[in-house]
Amino acid sequence: MTTIKRLPPGQHPTSGFPTLHYGPIPGFNPATWDFRIWGAVEEPIVWTWDQILDLPRVKVNLDLHCVTTWSKFGTEWEGISPKMLVEQGVIKPSPEARFVMQHAEHGYTTNLPLSVFLQENFLIATHYNGQPLTPEHGYPLRGVTGSIPGQTDLKDVYLWKGAKWLRGLEFMARDQFGFWEANGYHNEGDVWMEQRT
Ligand SMILES: Nc1nc2c(c(=O)[nH]1)N[C@H]1C(S)=C(S)[C@@H](COP(=O)(O)O)O[C@H]1N2
Numbered sequence: 001m002t003t004i005k006r007l008p009p010g011q012h013p014t015s016g017f018p019t020l021h022y023g024p025i026p027g028f029n030p031a032t033w034d035f036r037i038w039g040a041v042e043e044p045i046v047w048t049w050d051q052i053l054d055l056p057r058v059k060v061n062l063d064l065h066c067v068t069t070w071s072k073f074g075t076e077w078e079g080i081s082p083k084m085l086v087e088q089g090v091i092k093p094s095p096e097a098r099f100v101m102q103h104a105e106h107g108y109t110t111n112l113p114l115s116v117f118l119q120e121n122f123l124i125a126t127h128y129n130g131q132p133l134t135p136e137h138g139y140p141l142r143g144v145t146g147s148i149p150g151q152t153d154l155k156d157v158y159l160w161k162g163a164k165w166l167r168g169l170e171f172m173a174r175d176q177f178g179f180w181e182a183n184g185y186h187n188e189g190d191v192w193m194e195q196r197t
């Protein structure tokens with residue numbers, strides 16, 4: 001029998017769900033809220049909140065790893081999968097697209113290689129553990145990323161690579177730093193290689 005290794009180096013498990021963000025928690029008005037996809041894509045997209053709710057949905061179980069050293073095992077997320085939307089031709093990255101910037105309320109940003117953004121351990125989530133996101137955890141929509149226990153072929157990155165209060169995606173030919181990446185965090189943030197700063 002093999003034991004699945006779930007705790008990355010330098011992390012400790014937590015049963016709570018700490019919240020961490022820079023700046024205030026934004027409000028949400030479904031009448032004016034929109035979600036934009038632009039940059040290195042064949043067709044830019046602007047979705048309303050209702051259009052987001054009409055997209056195909058998936059559930060994924062993730063172990064979350066925050067760079068401040070807590071890990072939370074077995075969290076259940078529901079929402080839209082960039083991997084699925086690209087496979088279905090709903091989102092069409094251009095051939096030159098290599099990176100994706102998540103843009104959130106109040107200017108928070110975080111960057112990922114397109115290859116990591118299109119893994120099944122990255123979700124644009126509306127629900128956590130069967131309930132709509134709470135305001136402090138990113139309501140109405142957030143990027144979330146972690147590890148899928150036992151699935152060792154995926155790149156696993158720290159939770160700062162999922163933007164809460166997500167408002168848009170910018171596909172890019174060249175990499176650019178997001179908020180924490182520009183403030184000294186590691187650009188890749190691999191949890192197993194302990195790429196914190
Ligand atoms: N918009 C926004 N998203 C953000 C952040 C932030 O400051 N603003 N912080 C990131 C960091 S550092 C972490 S660890 C996670 C925390 O998510 P949680 O508060 O749901 O635990 O959100 C990430 N997403």
Ligand SMILES: [Mo]
Pocket residue numbers: 020066067068159160
């Ligand atoms: Mo974090």
